Amino acid sequence: DVKVTQSSRYLVKRTGEKVFLECVQDMDHENMFWYRQDPGLGLRLIYFSYDVKMKEKGDIPEGYSVSREKKERFSLILESASTNQTSMYLCATKRQGVIYGYTFGSGTRLTVV
Amino acid sequence: KNQVEQSPQSLIILEGKNCTLQCNYTVSPFSNLRWYKQDTGRGPVSLTIMTFSENTKSNGRYTATLDADTKQSSLHITASQLSDSASYICVVSPNDYKLSFGAGTTVTVRA
Numbered sequence: 001d002v003k004v005t006q007s008s009r010y011l012v013k014r015t016g017e018k019v020f021l022e023c024v025q026d027m028d029h030e031n032m033f034w035y036r037q038d039p040g041l042g043l044r045l046i047y048f049s050y051d052v053k054m055k056e057k058g059d060i061p062e063g064y065s066v067s068r069e070k071k072e073r074f075s076l077i078l079e080s081a082s083t084n085q086t087s088m089y090l091c092a093t094k095r096q097g098v099i100y101g102y103t104f105g106s107g108t109r110l111t112v113v
Numbered sequence: 114k115n116q117v118e119q120s121p122q123s124l125i126i127l128e129g130k131n132c133t134l135q136c137n138y139t140v141s142p143f144s145n146l147r148w149y150k151q152d153t154g155r156g157p158v159s160l161t162i163m164t165f166s167e168n169t170k171s172n173g174r175y176t177a178t179l180d181a182d183t184k185q186s187s188l189h190i191t192a193s194q195l196s197d198s199a200s201y202i203c204v205v206s207p208n209d210y211k212l213s214f215g216a217g218t219t220v221t222v223r224a
Contacts, residue, residue: 004156031210042117042202042214043157056210090156097209100145104156 003027004093004105012111019078021108023091029103030096032074034058034066037088037107046089049074050096081112116140117205119215126193126222134218136186136203147204148177148188151217157202160188193222 007022023032030051035043035058045058047066055066063085067075078085091105117138126132138146145164149157161170161177163186169178174191190197203215 009154040216042216043212044214045212048210092156100147100159100162102159102212104158106156107154109154 004091004103006089006091006105006108008108009106010109010111012113013078013081015082015112017078017081017112019081019110019112021076021078021089021091021110023074023076023093023105024072025074025093025103026072027093027095027103028071029093029101030071031094032068033092033094033102034064034074034076035090035092036060037090043090046076078110081110083112086110086112116213117203117215119201119203119218121218122216123219123221126220128193128195128222128224130193132190132193132220134188134190134201134203134220136188136215138184138186138203138205138213138215140205140207140213142207143181143184144206144208146177146179146186147206147212148175148186149202149204151200151202153199160201190220193220195222195224198222 003026005024033048034046037043049055049068065077089108094101120135147162148160151157163179176189179186200217202217205213
């Protein structure tokens, strides 16, 4: 089974801090995604990556950046955390060209105070 | 406006009973529709995936239907169990990289 591991289940950060959320997968998938999930809203795509060192903006990239230096690791960076970035963050992976194969991590619940 | 609307927002059912969740979408073009189950504090897990040509798909006690003409889907849970308590999310995809998520239906199964 594909394993998608997010480094932290819960994080509490202060406004203005730089925050790193890490996602690691062990199945050599080319595509990786970062979503945020808020009550009453569907998951929204922040950024995705086709492959190493490649990245594309999703629907809500403002205030975020990403890094993909290695195939198995996709990092989401909050340059200066704000309270409106308090949310559940979910990482997902998929093999290139396989439409059906999304696998999600367990999520990181980030609170910015 | 969300392109994937789910109803009801939440429901409570007794263990052993059946229930049906609804999903209406306006996403176009259409490639496939998925239903995910998300337990509290966990990531979504795929239940079913249907393409344009499929109108029903089952996974154990879960049965999904799709009417691509009316752009509606349903998820039927048969003989509910306590472990079915979760959020159920309808996801419509126009292509390989774009997923449009509904807000989910929260199901609570009570003994």
